Amino acid sequence: MPRPVLALTSGEPAGIGPELTVMLAAEGVAGVDLVAVGDPDLLAERAERLGLAVEIVPLALDEPLPAPRPGRLPVWPVALRAPAPPGLLQVANADYVLETLDVAVRACLAGRAAGMVTAPLHKGVILEAGHAGFTGHTEYLRDACGVEEVVMMLATDRPLHATREGWRGPGALRVALATTHLPLREVADAISAEGLLRVLRILDADLQRWFGLLAPRIAVCGLNPHAGEGGHLGREELEVIEPALAALRAEGLRLDGPLPADTLFTPRHLEGVDAVLAMYHDQGLPVLKYAGFGSAANITLGLPLVRTSVDHGTALDLAGSGRADPGSLRVAVALAAEMAGRDPIKQR
Structure with a gap:
């Protein structure tokens, strides 16, 4: 080559x-x-x-x-x-x-x-x-x-979870963002069904194009604690995120969620997942940088x-x-x- x-x-x-x-x-x-x-x-x-x-x-x-x-x-x-x-x-x-x-x-x-x-x-x-x-x-x-739209994604080949027996869990961790460099108080207003449709289509397509992943599986974080707790801790999951994911599943995308961010980054939920979509910058990137700071890269998709x-x-x-x-x-x-x-x- x-x-x-x-x-x-x-x-x-x-x-x-x-x-x-x-x-x-x-x-x-x-x-x-x-x-x-x-x-x-x-x-x-x-x-x-x-x-x-x-x-x-x-x-x-x-x-x-x-x-x-x-x-x-x-x-x-x-x-x-x-x-x-x-x-x-x-x-x-x-x-x-x-x-x-x-x-x-x-x-x-x-x-x-x-x-x-x-x-x-x-x-x-x-x-x-x-x-x-x-x-x-x-x-x-x-x-x-x-x-019109790009997607920020960080990736590391360092596994996230360690035990006394050594490293285990997924070999690669990829975290993409639904919103990027925004003040936290502006994040909820910036998340829309239309925006999620664009971001997830780009993420799915570029995981295939650039990473050779056929039919990638993407786990999607909720915005609120406990992914909204059925609407008791915020309604963005019910009114914005879930309808967007349902529309994309009908197009053939493999999507899990919306899932609580505090438990998504665990071995059971990450098993078989090719990428995670976080709703905002500091929801997903601290986890990735904890896992692989100094051995991770930032990728712009789209x-x-x-x-x-x-x-x-x-x-x-x-x-x-x-x-x-x-x-x-x-x-x-x-x-x-x-x-x-x-x-x-x-x-x-």
Whole structure:
């Protein structure tokens, strides 16, 4: 099979993204042609700071890639707007971060890359720079690709449940979100039958397309404690969630729920489940990150391209120290390569 080309955006320049990028380049990634998107001088400086022998190779988007080897990092250049010392945020660099995303999207849509992997950005800096309404990678990529709906999903291959006899339970845990970056008081109003229909159709289709799961089984959380307790603790389950699930079951989707979130993440309920749909960000993601923090990846479903990301933030306190762990970035790159390999039109 051809090697997939993956565009790796180096993220917030004052954070750990640039050094994770050069760490990965130094060790090499088997079976993948990795191209960084960022400032070549910044990446060279971080490599030197960490004592890593990394050859930075700036390239135009239409230039052929050099032969891959550990220690060689092709870069599609984007210039910093201001110096970016480790740990010191610069509002002027917000547009730099967004431009790296735009370059990666263009490379994917033009067929130059099979997918994109994103290092973490800092939302506060982007908002302070005047990009009102910015809520994160997921929504920005939705708009950049011109699609109506995307689904945020995190995945880890770490099993959730441990006993004295060792790890047991499902080998992979995937948690998707019905709503993403919203204040908690806005969540209930944001959940609608129409929205759930769109999200679950995307989740079902992309589990098949990108993960090779035929007729995936999806467990759906309720919104309220005890999934509403038959209407005594809220009526969203009865009036919104259950009718949406019934309509989708009639289309052939395999759906369980709505189930109480406090008991769904147990061996009995997760057995045979391919993904869980949580109603809001902190309903499902704390469980997944407890199970596999540092070995999980964020996936955006519903895009016309492959996009994965790390499961952590910019870690400004670690930037430039060499103590950042590239484990999640390794997982994100490996998962993006696997997903791209399932779609022949995305191959180099």
